[in-house]
Amino acid sequence: MTSDNDRRRGLLARLRGRPVARSRGRRRLGAAVRLLAALMLAGGAYTVFAPGAQAQDNPPLSAAGNEGKALFDVSCVSCHGRNAQGVEGRGPSLIGVGAAAVEFQVSTGRMPMARQEAQAPRKPPQFTDEQVRQLAQYIQELGGGPQIPEGNLREGADLAAGGELFRINCSQCHAFGGGGGALSSGKYAPSLHPASDRQIYAAMLSGPQNMPVFGDNQLRPEQKADIIAYIQENLKQTQDQGGFNLGRYGPSTEGLAAFLIGIVALVFASLWIAGKS
Ligand code: HEC
Numbered sequence: 065m066t067s068d069n070d071r072r073r074g075l076l077a078r079l080r081g082r083p084v085a086r087s088r089g090r091r092r093l094g095a096a097v098r099l100l101a102a103l104m105l106a107g108g109a110y111t112v113f114a115p116g117a118q119a120q121d122n123p124p125l126s127a128a129g130n131e132g133k134a135l136f137d138v139s140c141v142s143c144h145g146r147n148a149q150g151v152e153g154r155g156p157s158l159i160g161v162g163a164a165a166v167e168f169q170v171s172t173g174r175m176p177m178a179r180q181e182a183q184a185p186r187k188p189p190q191f192t193d194e195q196v197r198q199l200a201q202y203i204q205e206l207g208g209g210p211q212i213p214e215g216n217l218r219e220g221a222d223l224a225a226g227g228e229l230f231r232i233n234c235s236q237c238h239a240f241g242g243g244g245g246a247l248s249s250g251k252y253a254p255s256l257h258p259a260s261d262r263q264i265y266a267a268m269l270s271g272p273q274n275m276p277v278f279g280d281n282q283l284r285p286e287q288k289a290d291i292i293a294y295i296q297e298n299l300k301q302t303q304d305q306g307g308f309n310l311g312r313y314g315p316s317t318e319g320l321a322a323f324l325i326g327i328v329a330l331v332f333a334s335l336w337i338a339g340k341s
């Protein structure tokens with residue numbers, strides 16, 4: 065038996081070009097290394113596959129996260145649940161939606177939602193910028209997710225590239241001029257005119273309602289900067305061509321102003337002509 069085994073091992077060893085007998089110490093060391101590797105693998109696999117380990121045990125929140133939780137518990141909990149896990153028939157889970165989604169929804173006044181409807185409309189926001197950041201921080205700490213980068217979001221942007229990207233990715237819903245348009249079943253793509261840089265970035269990252277998510281694989285951060293610059297510096301400016309910008313109240317104020325100025329000018333002109341004759 066043993067001699068058989070020895071012979072086989074010798075043969076194998078010769079095939080691999082290794083010395084025949086390994087010392088017992090080295091063999092024991094090898095076993096220990098293998099055991100350690102197996103343990104580490106199992107540990108790693110557990111942390112990767114353990115169900116919702118992040119969401120379950122409550123990690124301590126930062127100061128801002130705590131402030132955010134306090135606001136959340138008053139204004140959002142009725143629809144999104146005690147730990148933002150969602151409430152059947154009232155509001156979806158916010159675990160993993162990220163700070164970007166919260167900042168988008170709350171800073172555009174869409175949330176807190178006033179009543180159940182097909183699509184929460186833009187409203188005057190109910191929270192200050194700081195409170196918005198705190199709510200966003202809380203949801204971020206609960207479940208992670210996409211975040212808006214800090215700093216200038218139009219850094220080194222290329223307007224021409226932005227226009228191209230906008231026409232390919234955005235204009236089918238928001239129209240070439242960014243004015244928005246109707247979608248199916250009572251939903252709509254809103255006008256982009258009220259949106260700030262951060263709101264545009266957040267909309268792309270979070271894909272609210274029927275809007276697709278434009279993650280960093282679909283549109284790199286530089287491309288997002290190009291699009292933001294195009295919307296803010298080109299689309300909104302070209303919309304204003306066509307006369308004085310009277311506080312952007314639209315064509316009716318401009319028409320009224322033109323009418324009044326025209327009438328007054330006509331009156332003076334006719335008085336002048338009458339005085340001459
Ligand atoms: C009256 C119920 C209601 C209240 C109150 C409410 N929500 Fe919502 N929320 C909804 C519903 C319904 C949706 C999904 C529909 C939609 O996206 O328009 C939603 C969607 C969201 C989303 C988007 C989730 C995603 O997948 O992108 C965020 C973020 C959010 N709410 C945050 C908040 C925060 C923060 C508050 C408190 C300041 C709040 N909501 C208050 C009902 C509510």
Ligand code: HEC
Binds near residue numbers: 185255256
């Ligand atoms: C399939 C249609 C669709 C496409 C494509 C699309 N969007 Fe949207 N977008 C929407 C809808 C629908 C909403 C409204 C979401 C809501 O009200 O919750 C929206 C909302 C927005 C808003 C928020 C406007 C506000 O009220 O402040 C911005 C900004 C925006 N989109 C930018 C973009 C940009 C930039 C692109 C291209 C990269 C794009 N969208 C592509 C459908 C679309």
